[in-house]
Amino acid sequence: MNTRIADPGSARLAGVDLHALAAREGTPLYAYDAHALDARIDALRDGLHGRRARVCYAVKANSNRALLARIAAAGLGADIVSEGELRRALAAGFRASDIVFSGVGKTRMEIAAALEAGVGRFNAESREELGLLDALAAERGQVACVALRINPDVDALTHAKISTGKAENKFGIALDPARAIFREATRWPALRIDGLHAHIGSQLLSLDPIREAMARVAVFAGELRASGTALRSIDVGGGLGVCYREGQDHPPALSDYLATVFAAFDGFEGELVFEPGRWLVAEAGYLLARVVRVKQGSSRCFLVLDAAMNDLIRPSLYEAWHDIVSLVPQDRPMRVYDVVGPVCETGDTFARDRALAEVEEGDLVVLCGAGAYGMSMASTYNSRPLPAEVLLESGGYQLIRRRQTWEEMTAGECAPLERGTA
Ligand SMILES: Cc1ncc(COP(=O)(O)O)c(C=O)c1O
Numbered sequence: 001m002n003t004r005i006a007d008p009g010s011a012r013l014a015g016v017d018l019h020a021l022a023a024r025e026g027t028p029l030y031a032y033d034a035h036a037l038d039a040r041i042d043a044l045r046d047g048l049h050g051r052r053a054r055v056c057y058a059v060k061a062n063s064n065r066a067l068l069a070r071i072a073a074a075g076l077g078a079d080i081v082s083e084g085e086l087r088r089a090l091a092a093g094f095r096a097s098d099i100v101f102s103g104v105g106k107t108r109m110e111i112a113a114a115l116e117a118g119v120g121r122f123n124a125e126s127r128e129e130l131g132l133l134d135a136l137a138a139e140r141g142q143v144a145c146v147a148l149r150i151n152p153d154v155d156a157l158t159h160a161k162i163s164t165g166k167a168e169n170k171f172g173i174a175l176d177p178a179r180a181i182f183r184e185a186t187r188w189p190a191l192r193i194d195g196l197h198a199h200i201g202s203q204l205l206s207l208d209p210i211r212e213a214m215a216r217v218a219v220f221a222g223e224l225r226a227s228g229t230a231l232r233s234i235d236v237g238g239g240l241g242v243c244y245r246e247g248q249d250h251p252p253a254l255s256d257y258l259a260t261v262f263a264a265f266d267g268f269e270g271e272l273v274f275e276p277g278r279w280l281v282a283e284a285g286y287l288l289a290r291v292v293r294v295k296q297g298s299s300r301c302f303l304v305l306d307a308a309m310n311d312l313i314r315p316s317l318y319e320a321w322h323d324i325v326s327l328v329p330q331d332r333p334m335r336v337y338d339v340v341g342p343v344c345e346t347g348d349t350f351a352r353d354r355a356l357a358e359v360e361e362g363d364l365v366v367l368c369g370a371g372a373y374g375m376s377m378a379s380t381y382n383s384r385p386l387p388a389e390v391l392l393e394s395g396g397y398q399l400i401r402r403r404q405t406w407e408e409m410t411a412g413e414c415a416p417l418e419r420g421t422a
Pocket of ligand 1: 102199201237239275276277278279
């Protein structure tokens with residue numbers, strides 16, 4: 001039995017009655033346990049205490065403004081990848097100087113907006129990006145701080161779609177061209193290129209690839225130091241994995257992860273930057289859904305929920321596992337279901353052959369570990385409005401995003417222009 005919902009029959013989470021919550025706010029509904037998020041923030045802060053280190057939360061994992069505001073208020077910085085995330089981060093209270101701007105395809109407009117805001121550091125991914133950033137910073141009379149994102153060519157041993165540190169991936173710069181960039185750094189007078197960045201992938205369940213990648217970055221940093229380039233920061237990215245499947249996933253302990261990074265950069269006098277996303281928010285989040293139908297097919301029993309791939313795409317996109325709990329008395333007989341959504345794609349499947357305490361139409365189920373890359377990847381596919389989000393705290397809750405209305409879903413769509421007038 002999944003222990004995240006201690007007593008599924010009584011269906012309480014963080015002291016909140018999920019039946020009453022679902023009746024009031026409707027389903028599908030994202031619910032985040034504020035205490036679980038705070039506990040992760042505190043653990044990180046404790047683990048970094050006394051170190052020259054900074055945490056920049058990867059906004060893409062979950063960009064809800066209330067969560068961002070909570071994370072900013074706790075003193076963390078932000079790792080952003082778009083102007084939209086920049087705007088969200090600033091609106092939520094992150095100081096611009098505590099923001100790092102990552103991403104392989106920053107546009108001219110996005111770079112200009114980030115310069116205007118005064119973001120602390122750009123994690124640059126190509127020589128071309130350096131040229132553009134230099135030109136835009138020079139135009140404004142600014143000097144931009146830059147870390148070069150290194151592609152260490154290490155297999156992160158994670159799903160291919162979230163592996164980012166192999167030579168064949170689009171991210172970062174290989175060591176040879178990176179070496180040349182540092183040698184020629186004066187070509188970009190409006191840039192201060194004095195940092196390294198590496199992010200090899202997400203949902204890392206083994207420390208080996210991290211150790212390997214960080215060793216390569218550390219050797220490179222040592223080489224730069226020997227040739228006279230003093231680095232001010234080394235950004236180790238995010239990627240620390242979480243437990244999606246109780247009893248099966250064994251992510252590294254935070255302390256072991258941090259010890260691995262500290263060991264790699266022992267003696268480094270600059271600042272270490274961490275960009276966790278998933279680790280901070282995934283396990284704090286739940287997607288609450290109602291059973292629309294139990295459909296007995298010719299060979300399989302389908303549990304059709306009112307949540308679908310548009311609400312939580314990870315299972316469809318990455319064959320990702322989410323523990324699922326039916327919020328019914330657990331002395332009901334167990335039954336094996338294919339848990340699916342109503343979207344018109346066979347890929348709209350949350351789980352196959354999943355044993356759950358038997359459910360009926362109208363019962364609630366909860367998908368665990370849904371706090372990261374859940375709502376932030378949601379869409380309105382099949383013209384399904386975006387779900388609502390709530391923050392559970394001290395036995396109560398706050399609505400932190402109301403359910404999208406039909407009008408909001410189609411707002412912005414216009415009547416076609418008359419032919420020939422474009
Ligand atoms: C540059 C960068 N940093 C940090 C992260 C966050 O990764 P995670 O959520 O696995 O911690 C990502 C995720 O894609 C990323 O691309």
